[in-house]
Amino acid sequence: MIxxxxxxxxxxxxxxxxxxxxxxxxxxxxxxxSRDEAALEQRMYDEARRIExxxxxxFSVFGFKLVHDVKYQFFRLYTPGAQIPGMIEADLEPVPSxxxxxxxxxxxxxxxLRFLYQQAILNGASTLTDKDEVLIRFEELAATLQTQVKxxxxxxxxxxxxxxxxxxxxxxIQVSSTFTIENEDAYIAIRxxxxxxxxxxxxxxxxxxxxxxxxxxxxCIQNSVDDIASEQTDEExxxx
Numbered sequence: 282m283i284x285x286x287x288x289x290x291x292x293x294x295x296x297x298x299x300x301x302x303x304x305x306x307x308x309x310x311x312x313x314x315s316r317d318e319a320a321l322e323q324r325m326y327d328e329a330r331r332i333e334x335x336x337x338x339x340f341s342v343f344g345f346k347l348v349h350d351v352k353y354q355f356f357r358l359y360t361p362g363a364q365i366p367g368m369i370e371a372d373l374e375p376v377p378s379x380x381x382x383x384x385x386x387x388x389x390x391x392x393x394l395r396f397l398y399q400q401a402i403l404n405g406a407s408t409l410t411d412k413d414e415v416l417i418r419f420e421e422l423a424a425t426l427q428t429q430v431k432x433x434x435x436x437x438x439x440x441x442x443x444x445x446x447x448x449x450x451x452x453x454i455q456v457s458s459t460f461t462i463e464n465e466d467a468y469i470a471i472r473x474x475x476x477x478x479x480x481x482x483x484x485x486x487x488x489x490x491x492x493x494x495x496x497x498x499x500x501c502i503q504n505s506v507d508d509i510a511s512e513q514t515d516e517e518x519x520x521x
Contacts, residue, residue, distance in 0.1 A: 294331040315355035393425040395479040414470040
């Protein structure tokens with residue numbers, strides 16, 4: 282009965298059940314669908330927007346929360362009990378086994394990027410683009426990690442490239458196809474999607490004297506779903 286109702290709702294929007302499954306799997310695997318990506322994800326976002334009510338209803342049955350940011354055109358999926366920035370805390374208990382297994386380097390970098398984004402917004406920086414992205418250089422990320430999060434970047438170039446690829450896969454940053462970490466003039470774009478991952482309260486706790494990385498790791502970023510699909514498609518790979 283549920284499938285029949287779902288198929289009828291989807292057919293009204295000219296979306297097949299198999300396509301619906303692709304979209305939900307994508308959200309489970311990556312936690313986010315953003316229109317500001319390659320053509321494949323653009324189409325998925327447009328279709329997800331048409332069938333948003335069906336997606337919301339399906340995920341809510343299992344306690345998940347699907348958030349649609351209309352302004353910045355992305356969907357983000359949160360696990361049951363996740364603390365969602367800007368929203369009232371859920372009644373459900375968190376489910377640790379559904380949390381993304383993120384590296385401490387990723388958590389630290391995301392906190393540093395959130396700090397840089399907030400500073401740019403508050404200061405009205407000229408590096409703010411028409412998409413509300415904040416442009417920084419790689420050395421700015423390294424310096425902020427040291428001064429605010431008290432943690433260095435990974436030492437090897439390979440680990441640094443892997444970190445940037447992970448940040449891009451979670452739709453936190455954007456880089457050009459010609460970006461290299463060796464190019465001092467190359468920019469990293471911090472996307473406004475960072476606001477949906479780290480709240481201002483979590484950021485302040487992480488960089489305060491009594492806070493720290495461990496507290497932030499427990500309370501903010503670990504809200505995304507498990508990475509069911511760990512392999513990236515060609516269009517999601519980052520050349521750094």
